[in-house]
Amino acid sequence: MAGADNDGTYAFHGQHCVRYQQKDNTITLFNNGNGANRTQMVRLNVDLTTGKVSKSTILLDDGYFTQACGALTFSGDNMIVGWGIPGDEATNNRLLTEYDATGTAIFNISRPTNTKSANSVLGSYRCIKYE
Helix, strand or coil, rough: HHHHHHCCCCCCCCCCEEECCCCCCCCEECCCCCCCCCCEEEEEECCCCCCCCEEEEEEEEECCCCCECCEEEEEEEEEEEECCEECCCCCCEEEEECCCCCCCCCEEEECCCCCCCCCCCCEEEEEEEEC
16 A cells, blocks of 8 residues: 555645544545546445554546545535645646545535636635534
8 A cells, every 4th residue: 555565656745634444443544546537436345453454445536636635524425525736737626525425526616717816726625514
């Protein structure tokens, strides 16, 4: 996954919002994927005694790229993704997306394409679903 275990095919760089998921004893994280320019939502099965990862699951990898920040939280079985600062402001416009348990986007907030704020960054840092 990282270090000697990373054969270079997996860009594990810029992790955010690492959370222990008690219901299944896994760790989830938002991986910016800098270097490969490919952002992923990841679930890791980690032995909490040894710290070794026995399995990694990509929860979402649709080719989108976030260069910095980002958040991954859950509401029941739904996944909530705050997309952080876009990797390419001209084409990347996601701010927040909620996915159901099948991986279908059921809610989305985005900015108009080619929109820049005064400091040239228009992104989201953290997001939660208020219920």
